[in-house]
Amino acid sequence: AQKVTQAQTEISVVEKEDVTLDCVYETRDTTYYLFWYKQPPSGELVFLIRRNSFDEQNEISGRYSWNFQKSTSSFNFTITASQVVDSAVYFCALSEVSFTGANSKLTFGKGITLSVRP
Amino acid sequence: NAGVTQTPKFRVLKTGQSMTLLCAQDMNHEYMYWYRQDPGMGLRLIHYSVGEGTTAKGEVPDGYNVSRLKKQNFLLGLESAAPSQTSVYFCASKVEGSSYNEQFFGPGTRLTVL
Numbered sequence: 001a002q003k004v005t006q007a008q009t010e011i012s013v014v015e016k017e018d019v020t021l022d023c024v025y026e027t028r029d030t031t032y033y034l035f036w037y038k039q040p041p042s043g044e045l046v047f048l049i050r051r052n053s054f055d056e057q058n059e060i061s062g063r064y065s066w067n068f069q070k071s072t073s074s075f076n077f078t079i080t081a082s083q084v085v086d087s088a089v090y091f092c093a094l095s096e097v098s099f100t101g102a103n104s105k106l107t108f109g110k111g112i113t114l115s116v117r118p
Numbered sequence: 119n120a121g122v123t124q125t126p127k128f129r130v131l132k133t134g135q136s137m138t139l140l141c142a143q144d145m146n147h148e149y150m151y152w153y154r155q156d157p158g159m160g161l162r163l164i165h166y167s168v169g170e171g172t173t174a175k176g177e178v179p180d181g182y183n184v185s186r187l188k189k190q191n192f193l194l195g196l197e198s199a200a201p202s203q204t205s206v207y208f209c210a211s212k213v214e215g216s217s218y219n220e221q222f223f224g225p226g227t228r229l230t231v232l
Contacts, residue, residue, distance in 0.1 A: 043206070106151075106221060108161040109160055
């Protein structure tokens with residue numbers, strides 16, 4: 001069975017600090033997909049990034065970067081120079097590979113609440 | 119393009135009452151999902167559908183029923199609400215094909231059962 005663990009439940013930082021959100025996953029599949037979603041105080045879920053299990057390249061998008069390490073089953077998310085607008089709950093999620101959709105489901109971690117103080 | 123919409127946004131029920139949550143998407147997505155979000159639990163899949171007329175159980179289906187009579191709509195029903203069903207409910211949709219495609223989420227429905 002798939003499992004996503006986000007061991008940090010709440011993180012509080014001061015603006016401009018860097019912060020890393022950890023995600024560890026378990027799966028028996030050799031091919032899978034990983035996602036990060038952001039849930040701001042307004043409540044909606046916003047897609048941030050996906051990663052294919054065959055692609056271990058790190059990715060950077062502005063102040064956001066992701067470190068995928070298959071050897072440690074981790075997909076960590078770093079925010080550089082954090083801002084108050086980054087305050088949100090962040091979810092890591094894992095998807096089985098399915099080309100028919102029958103098992104096209106996401107398994108979510110419990111989420112990390114990030115508070116960025118001015 | 120409204121994306122994924124959910125009706126209603128808030129609802130308060132008494133134990134034993136029934137209600138239906140409506141999810142609508144205008145992106146012509148084949149797959150649709152219902153999740154519930156509880157504090158400290160993340161999102162858990164209730165039911166999902168891979169096409170019009172099809173539904174399947176997710177991780178926590180008990181106490182809920184669903185229907186997908188039209189491709190763009192996915193209904194979640196509570197026949198006899200219980201306080202344990204107090205939660206925030208999210209609907210999501212996805213294009214068909216590979217699991218690589220991300221799910222698009224609606225704004226959520228906050229349900230309280232007294």
